Amino acid sequence: METIVIVGGGAGGLELATRLGDTLGSAKRARVVLVDRSHGHFWKPLLHTVASGKCDPQVVELAFPAQALEHDFEFVQGEVLCLDRAHQTITLAPRHGKGSDGACRTIAYDKLVLALGSVTNFYNVPGAAGHALTLDSVADAEAFRRRFNEACIKAGEQGTQVDVAIIGGGATGVELAAELSTSARALAAYKVHALDPDRDIRISVIERGQYLLPQLHPQQSQRAARHLRSLGIEVLTGTTVAEVTQDAVIDATGAVHRADLTLWAAGVEAPQLCATFGLQVNHLKQIVVDASLCSANDSQIYAFGDCASYTCPVKGAAPPRAQVAHQQAMFLAELLTRRNGTPRPHFRYHDYGSLVSLGPQSAVGVLTGAVTGKSVRVGGAVAGLLYRLMYQKHMLSLHGTLRVATQALADWLRARILPPVKLH
Ligand SMILES: Cc1cc2nc3c(=O)[nH]c(=O)nc-3n(C[C@H](O)[C@H](O)[C@H](O)COP(=O)(O)OP(=O)(O)OC[C@H]3O[C@@H](n4cnc5c(N)ncnc54)[C@H](O)[C@@H]3O)c2cc1C
Known part of the structure:
Protein backbone atom coordinates (compact mmCIF):
# COMPACT_ATOMS: atom_id res chain seq x y z
CA MET A 1 0.00 0.00 0.00
CA GLU A 2 1.33 3.44 -0.95
CA THR A 3 2.26 5.81 1.88
CA ILE A 4 1.35 9.49 1.45
CA VAL A 5 3.00 11.70 4.06
CA ILE A 6 1.70 15.26 4.58
CA VAL A 7 3.95 17.57 6.58
CA GLY A 8 2.07 20.45 8.23
CA GLY A 9 -1.48 20.26 9.57
CA GLY A 10 -2.39 23.91 9.03
CA ALA A 11 -5.14 25.52 6.97
CA GLY A 12 -4.24 23.40 3.92
CA GLY A 13 -2.52 20.30 5.30
CA LEU A 14 -5.27 19.25 7.71
CA GLU A 15 -7.99 19.66 5.07
CA LEU A 16 -5.94 17.49 2.70
CA ALA A 17 -5.26 14.78 5.34
CA THR A 18 -8.96 14.71 6.24
CA ARG A 19 -10.07 14.31 2.61
CA LEU A 20 -7.44 11.69 1.77
CA GLY A 21 -8.22 9.79 4.97
CA ASP A 22 -11.93 9.77 4.06
CA THR A 23 -11.23 8.48 0.55
CA LEU A 24 -7.96 6.51 0.39
CA GLY A 25 -7.44 5.78 4.10
CA SER A 26 -10.91 4.40 4.82
CA ALA A 27 -10.83 2.20 1.68
CA LYS A 28 -7.32 0.98 2.62
CA ARG A 29 -6.08 2.20 -0.77
CA ALA A 30 -3.23 4.18 0.84
CA ARG A 31 -1.68 4.86 4.21
CA VAL A 32 -2.15 8.59 4.89
CA VAL A 33 0.19 10.08 7.51
CA LEU A 34 0.01 13.65 8.82
CA VAL A 35 3.08 15.06 10.60
CA ASP A 36 2.98 18.30 12.60
CA ARG A 37 5.16 19.68 15.36
CA SER A 38 2.06 20.74 17.32
CA HIS A 39 -0.51 18.46 18.93
CA GLY A 40 -3.43 20.51 17.67
CA HIS A 41 -4.61 22.61 14.75
CA PHE A 42 -5.45 26.28 15.07
CA TRP A 43 -6.66 28.28 12.03
CA LYS A 44 -4.04 31.02 11.64
CA PRO A 45 -6.39 33.82 10.46
CA LEU A 46 -7.83 33.79 14.01
CA LEU A 47 -4.47 34.45 15.69
CA HIS A 48 -5.19 38.16 16.14
CA THR A 49 -8.19 37.21 18.31
CA VAL A 50 -5.88 35.15 20.55
CA ALA A 51 -3.41 38.05 20.76
CA SER A 52 -6.23 40.37 21.84
CA GLY A 53 -7.62 37.87 24.36
CA LYS A 54 -10.95 37.45 22.60
CA CYS A 55 -10.40 33.80 21.72
CA ASP A 56 -9.21 31.04 24.02
CA PRO A 57 -7.06 28.79 21.80
CA GLN A 58 -7.57 25.79 24.10
CA VAL A 59 -11.29 25.88 23.36
CA VAL A 60 -10.90 26.35 19.59
CA GLU A 61 -7.86 24.15 18.93
CA LEU A 62 -8.61 20.86 17.17
CA ALA A 63 -6.68 17.85 18.49
CA PHE A 64 -4.89 16.09 15.63
CA PRO A 65 -5.22 12.57 17.14
CA ALA A 66 -9.02 12.97 17.34
CA GLN A 67 -9.31 14.14 13.74
CA ALA A 68 -7.01 11.29 12.64
CA LEU A 69 -9.15 8.67 14.37
CA GLU A 70 -12.38 10.03 12.91
CA HIS A 71 -11.02 10.36 9.37
CA ASP A 72 -8.81 7.30 8.88
CA PHE A 73 -5.36 8.85 8.76
CA GLU A 74 -2.37 8.51 11.08
CA PHE A 75 -0.98 11.43 13.02
CA VAL A 76 2.65 11.69 14.11
CA GLN A 77 3.68 14.61 16.29
CA GLY A 78 7.18 15.86 15.59
CA GLU A 79 9.27 18.59 14.08
CA VAL A 80 10.60 17.68 10.64
CA LEU A 81 14.35 18.31 10.56
CA CYS A 82 15.41 17.05 7.15
CA LEU A 83 14.47 15.18 4.03
CA ASP A 84 16.38 12.38 2.32
CA ARG A 85 15.08 12.40 -1.24
CA ALA A 86 17.29 9.50 -2.37
CA HIS A 87 15.80 7.13 0.24
CA GLN A 88 12.39 8.88 0.34
CA THR A 89 12.40 9.46 4.10
CA ILE A 90 11.86 12.41 6.42
CA THR A 91 13.60 12.77 9.79
CA LEU A 92 11.78 14.04 12.86
CA ALA A 93 13.28 15.54 16.00
CA PRO A 94 13.32 13.24 19.07
CA ARG A 95 10.19 13.11 21.17
CA HIS A 96 10.17 15.26 24.30
CA GLY A 97 9.35 14.12 27.79
CA LYS A 98 9.11 10.77 29.57
CA GLY A 99 9.61 7.64 27.49
CA SER A 100 11.71 9.40 24.89
CA ASP A 101 14.96 7.64 24.01
CA GLY A 102 16.33 10.90 22.57
CA ALA A 103 16.65 9.41 19.08
CA CYS A 104 15.49 11.04 15.85
CA ARG A 105 12.69 9.22 14.04
CA THR A 106 12.37 8.55 10.32
CA ILE A 107 9.25 8.06 8.23
CA ALA A 108 9.35 6.60 4.72
CA TYR A 109 7.09 7.95 2.00
CA ASP A 110 6.05 7.12 -1.52
CA LYS A 111 4.57 10.58 -2.00
CA LEU A 112 5.37 13.57 0.17
CA VAL A 113 3.24 16.70 0.47
CA LEU A 114 4.84 19.75 2.09
CA ALA A 115 2.43 22.22 3.69
CA LEU A 116 4.81 23.92 6.13
CA GLY A 117 3.20 27.38 6.08
CA SER A 118 5.19 30.57 6.53
CA VAL A 119 7.09 32.61 9.09
CA THR A 120 7.54 36.34 9.61
CA ASN A 121 9.84 38.09 7.16
CA PHE A 122 11.76 40.87 8.93
CA TYR A 123 13.44 42.00 5.70
CA ASN A 124 16.72 42.38 7.66
CA VAL A 125 15.47 45.56 9.37
CA PRO A 126 17.91 46.17 12.26
CA GLY A 127 16.52 45.15 15.65
CA ALA A 128 13.25 43.79 14.24
CA ALA A 129 13.92 40.08 14.84
CA GLY A 130 15.30 40.79 18.33
CA HIS A 131 12.73 43.26 19.65
CA ALA A 132 9.46 42.81 17.75
CA LEU A 133 6.84 40.22 18.58
CA THR A 134 5.17 38.21 15.81
CA LEU A 135 1.93 36.34 15.11
CA ASP A 136 3.27 33.14 13.59
CA SER A 137 1.75 30.70 16.07
CA VAL A 138 -0.61 30.33 19.03
CA ALA A 139 2.41 30.61 21.35
CA ASP A 140 3.37 33.94 19.74
CA ALA A 141 -0.19 35.26 20.03
CA GLU A 142 -0.42 34.20 23.69
CA ALA A 143 2.96 35.83 24.39
CA PHE A 144 1.69 39.11 22.88
CA ARG A 145 -1.53 38.95 24.94
CA ARG A 146 0.38 38.38 28.17
CA ARG A 147 2.87 41.19 27.42
CA PHE A 148 0.02 43.60 26.57
CA ASN A 149 -1.93 42.80 29.75
CA GLU A 150 1.21 43.08 31.92
CA ALA A 151 2.16 46.41 30.30
CA CYS A 152 -1.35 47.79 30.95
CA ILE A 153 -1.38 46.62 34.60
CA LYS A 154 2.10 48.08 35.24
CA ALA A 155 1.30 51.40 33.53
CA GLY A 156 -1.95 51.62 35.53
CA GLU A 157 -0.02 51.18 38.81
CA GLN A 158 2.61 53.73 37.78
CA GLY A 159 0.20 56.23 36.22
CA THR A 160 1.91 56.08 32.82
CA GLN A 161 0.82 55.13 29.29
CA VAL A 162 1.15 52.09 27.05
CA ASP A 163 2.30 52.49 23.44
CA VAL A 164 1.77 49.64 20.99
CA ALA A 165 3.33 49.86 17.53
CA ILE A 166 2.01 47.48 14.88
CA ILE A 167 4.28 47.42 11.85
CA GLY A 168 2.47 46.49 8.65
CA GLY A 169 -0.92 47.78 7.56
CA GLY A 170 -2.01 44.57 5.84
CA ALA A 171 -4.81 42.32 7.08
CA THR A 172 -2.95 41.05 10.16
CA GLY A 173 -1.93 44.52 11.38
CA VAL A 174 -5.35 46.10 10.78
CA GLU A 175 -7.28 43.20 12.33
CA LEU A 176 -5.08 43.12 15.42
CA ALA A 177 -5.24 46.90 15.94
CA ALA A 178 -9.06 46.94 15.79
CA GLU A 179 -9.45 43.91 18.05
CA LEU A 180 -6.86 45.15 20.56
CA SER A 181 -8.58 48.48 20.94
CA THR A 182 -11.87 46.70 21.78
CA SER A 183 -10.15 44.34 24.22
CA ALA A 184 -8.35 47.20 25.99
CA ARG A 185 -11.76 48.75 26.72
CA ALA A 186 -13.18 45.44 27.97
CA LEU A 187 -10.17 44.90 30.27
CA ALA A 188 -10.68 48.42 31.68
CA ALA A 189 -14.39 47.71 32.26
CA TYR A 190 -13.45 44.58 34.27
CA LYS A 191 -10.83 46.68 36.12
CA VAL A 192 -7.99 44.36 35.08
CA HIS A 193 -5.94 47.56 34.67
CA ALA A 194 -6.44 51.10 35.88
CA LEU A 195 -5.83 52.85 32.55
CA ASP A 196 -8.28 55.02 30.65
CA PRO A 197 -8.15 53.22 27.27
CA ASP A 198 -8.87 56.37 25.24
CA ARG A 199 -6.20 58.44 26.97
CA ASP A 200 -3.56 55.98 28.15
CA ILE A 201 -3.40 53.21 25.53
CA ARG A 202 -1.98 54.38 22.23
CA ILE A 203 -2.06 51.92 19.35
CA SER A 204 -0.46 52.86 16.04
CA VAL A 205 -0.33 51.06 12.71
CA ILE A 206 2.77 51.88 10.68
CA GLU A 207 2.56 51.14 6.96
CA ARG A 208 5.19 51.78 4.28
CA GLY A 209 2.67 52.17 1.41
CA GLN A 210 0.31 55.08 0.87
CA TYR A 211 -2.71 53.00 1.90
CA LEU A 212 -3.58 50.32 4.43
CA LEU A 213 -4.72 46.96 3.00
CA PRO A 214 -3.01 47.27 -0.40
CA GLN A 215 -4.95 44.25 -1.75
CA LEU A 216 -8.21 46.25 -1.58
CA HIS A 217 -9.53 49.21 -3.57
CA PRO A 218 -8.17 52.54 -2.18
CA GLN A 219 -11.73 53.53 -1.15
CA GLN A 220 -11.93 50.39 1.00
CA SER A 221 -8.50 51.13 2.44
CA GLN A 222 -9.60 54.65 3.35
CA ARG A 223 -12.75 53.24 4.93
CA ALA A 224 -10.62 50.91 7.06
CA ALA A 225 -8.31 53.80 8.05
CA ARG A 226 -11.32 55.95 9.05
CA HIS A 227 -12.68 53.08 11.13
CA LEU A 228 -9.36 52.58 12.95
CA ARG A 229 -9.08 56.33 13.63
CA SER A 230 -12.63 56.32 15.02
CA LEU A 231 -11.37 53.73 17.54
CA GLY A 232 -8.56 56.10 18.52
CA ILE A 233 -5.88 54.19 16.59
CA GLU A 234 -3.14 56.22 14.93
CA VAL A 235 -2.64 55.31 11.26
CA LEU A 236 0.75 56.23 9.82
CA THR A 237 0.95 55.47 6.09
CA GLY A 238 3.94 56.26 3.85
CA THR A 239 6.19 55.49 6.83
CA THR A 240 9.10 53.10 6.36
CA VAL A 241 10.53 51.47 9.47
CA ALA A 242 14.35 51.67 9.55
CA GLU A 243 15.06 50.21 13.00
CA VAL A 244 13.34 48.62 15.98
CA THR A 245 14.75 49.06 19.48
CA GLN A 246 13.61 47.73 22.84
CA ASP A 247 11.27 50.66 23.41
CA ALA A 248 10.87 52.41 20.08
CA VAL A 249 10.41 52.19 16.34
CA ILE A 250 12.58 54.51 14.28
CA ASP A 251 11.40 55.41 10.79
CA ALA A 252 13.42 56.30 7.69
CA THR A 253 13.17 60.04 8.42
CA GLY A 254 14.73 59.47 11.85
CA ALA A 255 11.48 60.07 13.75
CA VAL A 256 11.22 57.99 16.93
CA HIS A 257 7.90 56.33 17.79
CA ARG A 258 7.85 55.17 21.42
CA ALA A 259 6.69 51.57 21.78
CA ASP A 260 6.32 49.40 24.86
CA LEU A 261 5.29 46.59 22.53
CA THR A 262 6.14 46.27 18.87
CA LEU A 263 4.45 43.71 16.66
CA TRP A 264 5.92 42.93 13.24
CA ALA A 265 3.23 42.04 10.69
CA ALA A 266 4.87 43.32 7.53
CA GLY A 267 5.32 40.18 5.46
CA VAL A 268 6.02 36.46 5.40
CA GLU A 269 8.42 33.99 3.83
CA ALA A 270 8.65 30.20 3.79
CA PRO A 271 10.47 28.55 6.74
CA GLN A 272 14.26 28.18 6.34
CA LEU A 273 13.74 24.40 6.27
CA CYS A 274 12.27 24.65 2.75
CA ALA A 275 15.60 25.90 1.43
CA THR A 276 17.45 22.84 2.79
CA PHE A 277 15.66 20.13 0.78
CA GLY A 278 17.62 20.62 -2.44
CA LEU A 279 14.37 21.61 -4.18
CA GLN A 280 14.08 24.74 -6.31
CA VAL A 281 12.95 27.71 -4.19
CA ASN A 282 12.25 31.40 -4.94
CA HIS A 283 13.60 34.51 -3.15
CA LEU A 284 11.09 33.92 -0.31
CA LYS A 285 12.34 30.31 0.13
CA GLN A 286 9.01 29.04 -1.23
CA ILE A 287 9.26 25.70 -3.07
CA VAL A 288 8.67 26.25 -6.78
CA VAL A 289 5.86 24.00 -8.03
CA ASP A 290 4.43 23.27 -11.47
CA ALA A 291 0.81 23.48 -12.62
CA SER A 292 0.02 20.25 -10.70
CA LEU A 293 1.64 21.61 -7.50
CA CYS A 294 4.49 19.13 -7.93
CA SER A 295 8.01 20.26 -7.08
CA ALA A 296 9.87 21.49 -10.15
CA ASN A 297 12.65 18.90 -9.54
CA ASP A 298 11.12 15.90 -7.72
CA SER A 299 8.02 14.19 -9.10
CA GLN A 300 7.26 12.45 -5.76
CA ILE A 301 7.07 15.71 -3.81
CA TYR A 302 4.19 18.18 -3.81
CA ALA A 303 4.10 21.52 -2.01
CA PHE A 304 1.24 23.94 -1.46
CA GLY A 305 -0.07 26.79 0.67
CA ASP A 306 2.24 29.48 2.04
CA CYS A 307 5.41 27.38 1.64
CA ALA A 308 4.94 26.95 -2.13
CA SER A 309 5.42 29.25 -5.07
CA TYR A 310 2.66 28.60 -7.59
CA THR A 311 2.27 30.99 -10.51
CA CYS A 312 -1.13 30.98 -12.19
CA PRO A 313 -0.85 31.63 -15.95
CA VAL A 314 -3.79 34.09 -15.71
CA LYS A 315 -3.59 35.64 -12.22
CA GLY A 316 0.17 35.48 -11.54
CA ALA A 317 1.73 34.41 -8.22
CA ALA A 318 -0.82 33.00 -5.76
CA PRO A 319 -0.77 35.02 -2.50
CA PRO A 320 -0.04 33.41 0.91
CA ARG A 321 -3.68 33.15 1.98
CA ALA A 322 -5.97 30.57 3.54
CA GLN A 323 -8.18 30.73 0.45
CA VAL A 324 -5.27 29.53 -1.73
CA ALA A 325 -4.29 26.78 0.74
CA HIS A 326 -7.90 25.55 0.81
CA GLN A 327 -8.29 25.44 -2.98
CA GLN A 328 -4.94 23.71 -3.39
CA ALA A 329 -5.83 21.14 -0.69
CA MET A 330 -9.05 20.27 -2.54
CA PHE A 331 -7.10 20.02 -5.81
CA LEU A 332 -4.47 17.69 -4.34
CA ALA A 333 -7.14 15.58 -2.63
CA GLU A 334 -8.51 14.87 -6.11
CA LEU A 335 -5.13 14.46 -7.81
CA LEU A 336 -3.71 12.05 -5.22
CA THR A 337 -6.72 9.72 -5.42
CA ARG A 338 -6.10 9.18 -9.17
CA ARG A 339 -4.43 5.94 -10.19
CA ASN A 340 -0.69 6.25 -10.88
CA GLY A 341 0.04 6.89 -14.53
CA THR A 342 -3.13 8.90 -15.27
CA PRO A 343 -2.41 12.43 -16.56
CA ARG A 344 -2.12 15.05 -13.83
CA PRO A 345 -4.71 17.85 -13.93
CA HIS A 346 -3.68 21.51 -13.65
CA PHE A 347 -4.57 23.67 -10.67
CA ARG A 348 -6.49 26.88 -11.36
CA TYR A 349 -6.66 29.54 -8.65
CA HIS A 350 -9.96 31.43 -8.27
CA ASP A 351 -9.76 34.66 -6.31
CA TYR A 352 -13.12 34.95 -4.52
C1 LIG B 1 -2.77 36.76 11.98
C2 LIG B 1 -3.05 36.19 10.60
C3 LIG B 1 -4.24 36.54 9.96
C4 LIG B 1 -4.53 36.01 8.69
N1 LIG B 1 -5.71 36.35 8.10
C5 LIG B 1 -6.04 35.78 6.91
C6 LIG B 1 -7.29 36.06 6.30
O1 LIG B 1 -8.11 36.84 6.83
N2 LIG B 1 -7.58 35.47 5.11
C7 LIG B 1 -6.69 34.60 4.50
O2 LIG B 1 -7.01 34.06 3.42
N3 LIG B 1 -5.49 34.31 5.05
C8 LIG B 1 -5.14 34.89 6.23
N4 LIG B 1 -3.92 34.61 6.81
C9 LIG B 1 -2.99 33.71 6.09
C10 LIG B 1 -3.35 32.25 6.32
O3 LIG B 1 -3.42 31.99 7.69
C11 LIG B 1 -2.31 31.36 5.65
O4 LIG B 1 -2.24 31.68 4.28
C12 LIG B 1 -2.68 29.89 5.80
O5 LIG B 1 -2.74 29.51 7.17
C13 LIG B 1 -1.64 29.03 5.07
O6 LIG B 1 -1.96 27.68 5.26
P1 LIG B 1 -0.82 26.57 5.19
O7 LIG B 1 -1.52 25.26 5.31
O8 LIG B 1 0.04 26.83 4.02
O9 LIG B 1 0.10 26.84 6.47
P2 LIG B 1 -0.25 26.99 8.02
O10 LIG B 1 -1.71 27.16 8.24
O11 LIG B 1 0.66 28.04 8.53
O12 LIG B 1 0.20 25.58 8.62
C14 LIG B 1 1.53 25.17 8.64
C15 LIG B 1 1.64 23.98 9.58
O13 LIG B 1 2.95 23.41 9.44
C16 LIG B 1 3.43 23.04 10.71
N5 LIG B 1 4.90 23.03 10.63
C17 LIG B 1 5.70 24.04 10.24
N6 LIG B 1 6.98 23.65 10.27
C18 LIG B 1 7.01 22.36 10.66
C19 LIG B 1 8.04 21.40 10.85
N7 LIG B 1 9.32 21.68 10.65
N8 LIG B 1 7.69 20.17 11.25
C20 LIG B 1 6.39 19.82 11.46
N9 LIG B 1 5.37 20.70 11.28
C21 LIG B 1 5.67 21.95 10.88
C22 LIG B 1 2.88 24.10 11.65
O14 LIG B 1 2.82 23.64 12.98
C23 LIG B 1 1.50 24.35 11.05
O15 LIG B 1 0.52 23.52 11.66
C24 LIG B 1 -3.60 35.14 8.06
C25 LIG B 1 -2.41 34.80 8.72
C26 LIG B 1 -2.13 35.32 9.97
C27 LIG B 1 -0.84 34.94 10.66
Missing part, protein backbone atom coordinates in the same frame (compact mmCIF):
# COMPACT_ATOMS: atom_id res chain seq x y z
CA GLY A 353 -12.10 38.24 -2.92
CA SER A 354 -10.76 39.29 0.41
CA LEU A 355 -12.33 40.26 3.74
CA VAL A 356 -10.59 42.04 6.61
CA SER A 357 -12.08 42.22 10.09
CA LEU A 358 -12.37 45.66 11.72
CA GLY A 359 -13.36 44.38 15.15
CA PRO A 360 -16.20 42.25 16.52
CA GLN A 361 -19.01 43.69 14.39
CA SER A 362 -17.48 45.04 11.22
CA ALA A 363 -15.30 44.15 8.25
CA VAL A 364 -14.34 45.53 4.89
CA GLY A 365 -13.46 43.82 1.63
CA VAL A 366 -14.33 42.73 -1.83
CA LEU A 367 -16.19 39.67 -3.11
CA THR A 368 -15.52 38.32 -6.59
CA GLY A 369 -18.05 36.18 -8.48
CA ALA A 370 -16.82 32.71 -9.49
CA VAL A 371 -18.49 32.81 -12.92
CA THR A 372 -18.72 36.50 -13.80
CA GLY A 373 -15.38 37.51 -12.25
CA LYS A 374 -17.04 40.79 -11.22
CA SER A 375 -16.11 42.31 -7.87
CA VAL A 376 -18.45 43.84 -5.31
CA ARG A 377 -17.15 45.97 -2.47
CA VAL A 378 -18.63 45.13 0.94
CA GLY A 379 -18.33 46.70 4.35
CA GLY A 380 -19.91 47.04 7.79
CA ALA A 381 -21.94 44.41 9.62
CA VAL A 382 -22.75 42.36 6.49
CA ALA A 383 -19.04 42.06 5.69
CA GLY A 384 -18.47 41.20 9.37
CA LEU A 385 -20.92 38.29 9.08
CA LEU A 386 -19.28 37.08 5.84
CA TYR A 387 -15.87 37.28 7.52
CA ARG A 388 -17.04 35.01 10.34
CA LEU A 389 -18.43 32.55 7.76
CA MET A 390 -14.90 32.11 6.32
CA TYR A 391 -13.90 30.21 9.46
CA GLN A 392 -17.11 28.17 9.41
CA LYS A 393 -16.27 27.16 5.82
CA HIS A 394 -12.89 25.85 6.97
CA MET A 395 -14.56 23.94 9.81
CA LEU A 396 -17.12 22.50 7.36
CA SER A 397 -14.37 20.97 5.26
CA LEU A 398 -12.96 19.35 8.42
CA HIS A 399 -16.11 18.26 10.26
CA GLY A 400 -19.26 18.35 8.13
CA THR A 401 -22.50 20.28 8.72
CA LEU A 402 -23.91 18.73 11.93
CA ARG A 403 -20.73 19.14 13.95
CA VAL A 404 -20.20 22.72 12.72
CA ALA A 405 -23.79 23.70 13.54
CA THR A 406 -23.45 22.21 17.06
CA GLN A 407 -20.13 23.97 17.54
CA ALA A 408 -21.61 27.30 16.37
CA LEU A 409 -24.42 26.92 18.93
CA ALA A 410 -21.89 26.10 21.67
CA ASP A 411 -19.83 29.18 20.71
CA TRP A 412 -22.92 31.37 20.79
CA LEU A 413 -23.84 30.09 24.27
CA ARG A 414 -20.26 30.51 25.51
CA ALA A 415 -20.23 34.11 24.29
CA ARG A 416 -23.38 34.75 26.37
CA ILE A 417 -22.04 33.42 29.67
CA LEU A 418 -18.31 34.26 29.58
CA PRO A 419 -16.52 37.64 29.61
CA PRO A 420 -15.81 38.88 26.06
CA VAL A 421 -12.07 38.82 26.71
CA LYS A 422 -9.62 36.63 28.64
CA LEU A 423 -9.03 38.37 31.97
CA HIS A 424 -5.75 36.74 33.06
